[in-house]
Amino acid sequence: MKKRRRRTEGLKKAEPAENTEETSLKAGVRLWVDVGGASFLGRGRIELLKRIDRDGSISAAARSLNMSYRTAWKHIESMNRITSSPLVTTEIGGSHGGGSRLSPLGKRLIEIFERSSDDLETQAKRMEAEIVRLIRNDEKHS
Numbered sequence: 001m002k003k004r005r006r007r008t009e010g011l012k013k014a015e016p017a018e019n020t021e022e023t024s025l026k027a028g029v030r031l032w033v034d035v036g037g038a039s040f041l042g043r044g045r046i047e048l049l050k051r052i053d054r055d056g057s058i059s060a061a062a063r064s065l066n067m068s069y070r071t072a073w074k075h076i077e078s079m080n081r082i083t084s085s086p087l088v089t090t091e092i093g094g095s096h097g098g099g100s101r102l103s104p105l106g107k108r109l110i111e112i113f114e115r116s117s118d119d120l121e122t123q124a125k126r127m128e129a130e131i132v133r134l135i136r137n138d139e140k141h142s
Helices: 043-055 058-064 069-082 104-141
Strands: 032-035 038-042 088-091 099-102
Touching: 038 043, 038 069, 043 058, 043 069, 043 099, 043 104, 058 069, 069 088, 099 104
Parallel strands: none
Antiparallel strands: 032 038, 088 099
């Protein structure tokens, strides 16, 4: 079987963008927490916890995130193995059909993560503004 080659003849190489006012600069951050090399918390898992708190159901939270129940459950189990007490507790069946609850620890982790994320975003915006000012000032002196 022959390997296919990509056709690159006649294609121009991308030119680097000039430093103009039209050039947009965006600074951002991604926050996550690993414990012992294993993923513990990140934006996706925080969103899952928030929706479990809102919906009272792992399956409803997973559906709202276009995630399978199994994937959601694996994320929860993974987080619960790392903490001294569960972030999410479940009730099976019963007259109300069971459900899931976010523990006080789970709620506190959401608060800490979101506050830290907001602080980092604020710092990134400050850095972005400072870099834009520096670039624009440098352009005037070129």
